[in-house]
Amino acid sequence: MGPAAELAPDPAANRYAATIGGNTVAWMDFGYSPGSPATYEIVAYDLGTSVATRVTTDTRNDRWVAASPTGSVLAWESCDSSGLASILFT
Numbered sequence: 567m568g569p570a571a572e573l574a575p576d577p578a579a580n581r582y583a584a585t586i587g588g589n590t591v592a593w594m595d596f597g598y599s600p601g602s603p604a605t606y607e608i609v610a611y612d613l614g615t616s617v618a619t620r621v622t623t624d625t626r627n628d629r630w631v632a633a634s635p636t637g638s639v640l641a642w643e644s645c646d647s648s649g650l651a652s653i654l655f656t
Contacts, residue, residue: 573611574618581609583630588637589613592621594629608642621656628654 573591580596591611596604606629608621621640622628631642641655 574609574616582606585631585633586637587633587635587639590633590637590640592631592633592640594631594642595620608640610640 582594582596584591584593586592589612591613593609593611594606595609596606605625606627607623608628608631609618610621611618622642622644624644625647627645628642629645631640633640639655641653643651644654645651
């Protein structure tokens with residue numbers, strides 16, 4: 567095991583609760599899009615291609631992501647502004 571490395575470096579990043587499955591690392595990212603309402607969004611990073619992809623693009627708080635063992639499925643909690651939550655998956 568080598569030294570730690572930051573995935574998809576971003577000086578404005580505020581990331582939490584990373585999970586890994588297969589070649590996929592996913593996390594909650596607070597304030598992903600500057601200028602938009604500050605909510606948690608889900609981001610997935612492919613270790614094979616070094617590409618980060620925003621999975622969610624809404625105004626809900628999308629959080630507590632989990633990855634399947636292969637990384638092919640992500641599941642997370644999505645809360646509306648009143649705090650009501652749903653479980654979503656890809």
